[in-house]
Amino acid sequence: MATDPLDAPFTALATFDWGGDPTPLADLESRVREAAAAPPLAGELEPRFAELLTSSAPLAAKAFACRQLRLIGTARSVPALAGLLADPELSHMARFALERIDGPEAGQTLREAVPRVGDELALGMISSLANRRDEAAVPLLDALLSGPEPLAVAAALALGRIGTPAAAKSLAAASAASARYADAWATARIDCADQLLADGDRTAATALYEAVAATTGPAAANRRSRGLRIAAQTGLLDCLENA
Amino acid sequence: MTSANRRAFLKTAAATAGALSAAPYLITSKALGVGEIPPASDRIVMAGIGLGNQGSGDQRRFLDNPAVQYVAVCDVRTKWRDEARGRANERYGNKDCQALLDFRDLLARDDIDAVHIATPDHWHSIMTVAACRAGKDVFLQKPETLTLAEGPVMLAAARRYGRVVSGGSQRVLEDYRDLVEPVWAGELGRITSIDIDAGPSSMECYLPAVAPPNDIDWDLWLGPAPWQPYHPGRCDGNFGTAGNSWRSYVDYSGGSLTDWGAHNFGGCLFAAGLGDLQPDRVAWHSDDRGGGYATLRFPSGVELHCNRPAALRPHDAPAQVTHQRGITLRGDGQTVPPRAVPVYRGSRGLHGDFVEAVKSRERPFRDLDIAINTMVAAHLLGIVRQLRRSLTWDRSRQQFHDDPTANRLLDRARREPWML
Structure with a gap:
């Protein structure tokens, strides 16, 4: 009976730990590179990596699998990756793959994890949702704005990165729960306005820049506030130039 | 302030001090x-x-x-x-x-x-x-x-x-004068192609776990990078890129490709007057030994060949100049007017140029925009090497055109609590 050439490297991976022989991993990396251009091969590799994530393999082995799924993972891997999001040791590596997987399943999994993984790990989910510019996360992030720091600040900054009209509406309506957060709110509004302007929504961008300009005032208290004022004013100039 | x-x-x-007190007040000459x-x-x-x-x-x-x-x-x-x-x-x-x-x-x-x-x-x-x-x-x-x-x-x-x-490459201006000066003097005519010997990409790190010493905050050293156990070779700041230095490993560095690439790509792009541009196409040329080389094409038509075998390089260019670090610029040999080479402000090198720019609020010699364009060339090469296929780069969208797999390599998730 013919032996599957993937058996040996995956068997070695299942017990791999840092300091071990990386030769089988290099073999798998090479196969993943080939699979990135050849869907049939990816179809053979992906379920094996996903299966390893639900096994008792060492942390190093699971982290390696997540790195490979960053390149070839699909919706089929999402359930296995979702199972790691609440694990403090592997949550980030699960996002390492999930953040880069297209499609609604990965985004939905990250959103659903926010309320269940604890504040520290939720910051990672928010970061990944921001990088994905996940517009479906806007209601979730909006709800976090009225909560405690640091989730509220992270949610505001994520809304800024998402930068859609819905995100702008959320940021425009929010008021910093504490003066300590005011700069973060203003930074988020600037980011959001920049994105809106880049997308051609000059009216919404102008409103956000004006909101920041109004809060910083001509006699800004410190360097950071002065920077926000510069950002708002130059943003308004850009809006005029694009009129 | x-x-x-x-x-x-x-x-x-x-x-205020004068109003409050008439006592002598000494101010040092410093x-x-x-x-x-x-x-x-x-x-x-x-x-x-x-x-x-x-x-x-x-x-x-x-x-x-x-x-x-x-x-x-x-x-x-x-x-x-x-x-x-x-x-x-x-x-x-x-x-x-x-x-x-x-x-x-x-x-x-x-x-x-x-x-x-x-x-x-x-x-x-x-x-x-x-x-x-x-x-x-x-x-x-x-x-x-x-x-x-x-x-x-x-x-x-x-x-x-x-x-x-x-940006931080002092070599761009200081090390490649034998490329920059003839090109900017118009001696090669219009630049048509470049060859460069680019270094290898960084690699995964599988070093064993070692107890961290007391003098390092390991979690903060890692920051947004994936958690990995401490090992002195993982985080050593030596300038090597072949192992036992953070410059060797993919989580912390692009390896020699970007480390020396910042100098070499920066130098040849500066010499060729391409500093404001980003490639729009990266072609991968496979060889019969499982390797290959890449060609970055710029919107101006200039082609930058990376690690092209010597046998494939032209030997009849109307004009060319070669640098000892494996960089060759070729021109069409036609007459073009000379241009003044940009230089640092002041007399204190790249660092002094930055200080002068801070004072004047002008763009520094190695403005971030130009530095990032240099890194784009290096990163594009790294991704094409990894995927071993040709790619089209859309500068306006900062994405690869019609290649979802390549677009996965644009960025990496950052470890909590860090976000960009």
């Missing part, structure tokens, strides 16, 4: 300024983040600049931190330099005008954006970015917050 504001503050403070040393109120207040091998060199150059008042250092290693503080205190003959573990505490100081950053590359984007938002100008060591997605975010922060941000 800006120079103008500091001056205003000092005027007010002096008037504080008032003497010779080329400006008065304290006009000096650029600076601090450093990452004071290891490269950062300590940067610090010395800023300490040597009389226009700089150096006030704080930040490093996750006690040894680097203490040594850097000692250098600053020795320079000024006092004990005023503050030593900090966490860069956020340093950026919170409102009196600091500018920072230099020489951490491993995985920290560059987060720290640069945070510094710009905090109103600091930035001298950022190369390679300026670790991923393609970081560049636009960093540049947007620099521009929107009105900050001066300089």
Whole structure:
């Protein structure tokens, strides 16, 4: 009976730990590179990596699998990756793959994890949702704005990165729960306005820049506030130039 | 506090002091300024983040600049931190330099005008954006970015917050004069193609776990990078890229491809007048041994061949010039008017150019925009090498055209709590 050439490297991976022989991993990396251009091969590799994530393999082995799924993972891997999001040791590596997987399943999994993984790990989910510019996360992030720091600040900054009209509406309506957060709110509004302007929504961008300009005032208290004022004013100039 | 504001503050403070007391008040010549040393109120207040091998060199150059008042250092290693503080205190003959573990505490100081950053590359984007938002100008060591997605975010922060941000390759101007001068003098005509020997990409790190020593905050060293166990070879700041240094490993560096690439790509793109451009197409040419080479095509039509075998290179170019680091520029040999080569401001090299730009609010020689374009060329090459297929780069969208797999490699998830 013919032996599957993937058996040996995956068997070695299942017990791999840092300091071990990386030769089988290099073999798998090479196969993943080939699979990135050849869907049939990816179809053979992906379920094996996903299966390893639900096994008792060492942390190093699971982290390696997540790195490979960053390149070839699909919706089929999402359930296995979702199972790691609440694990403090592997949550980030699960996002390492999930953040880069297209499609609604990965985004939905990250959103659903926010309320269940604890504040520290939720910051990672928010970061990944921001990088994905996940517009479906806007209601979730909006709800976090009225909560405690640091989730509220992270949610505001994520809304800024998402930068859609819905995100702008959320940021425009929010008021910093504490003066300590005011700069973060203003930074988020600037980011959001920049994105809106880049997308051609000059009216919404102008409103956000004006909101920041109004809060910083001509006699800004410190360097950071002065920077926000510069950002708002130059943003308004850009809006005029694009009129 | 800006120079103008500091001056205003000092005027007010002096008037108040005069009103309160008629007693004699001694001001030292150092504080008032003497010779080329400006008065304290006009000096650029600076601090450093990452004071290891490269950062300590940067610090010395800023300490040597009389226009700089150096006030704080930040490093996750006690040894680097203490040594850097000692250098600053020795320079000024006092004990005023503050030593900090966490860069956020340093950026919170409102009196600091500018920072230099020489951490491993995985920290560059987060720290640069945070510094710009905090109103600091930035001298950022190369390679300026670790991923393609970081560049636009960093540049947007620099521009929107009105900050001066300089990249860190001093070699671009200083090491490639034998390329730059004939090309800018018009001796080669219009540049048509370039060959460059690009270094290898970084690799995965599988070093074993070792108990971290007491003098490093390992979690903060890793920051946004994936958690991995401490090993001295994982985080050593030596300049090697073949193992046992952070420059060797993919989580912290692009390897020689970006580390030397910042110099070599930067030098040849500067010489060819391509610094403002990004490639729009990267072609992969496979060989019959499982390898190959890549060609980056610029919108101007210039082709930059990376590691093209010598046998495939043309030998009948109308005009060409070659640099000892494996760079050849070819031109059409036609007559083109000479242009003046841009140079640093002042006489204190790239670091002095940054200080002068901070004072004048002009773009520095190695403006972040140009530095990022250089890194884009290196990162594109790295991705094409990894995927071993040709790709089309859409500069306006900062994405690969019609290639979802390649677009997965634009960025990496950052470890909580860090976000860009």
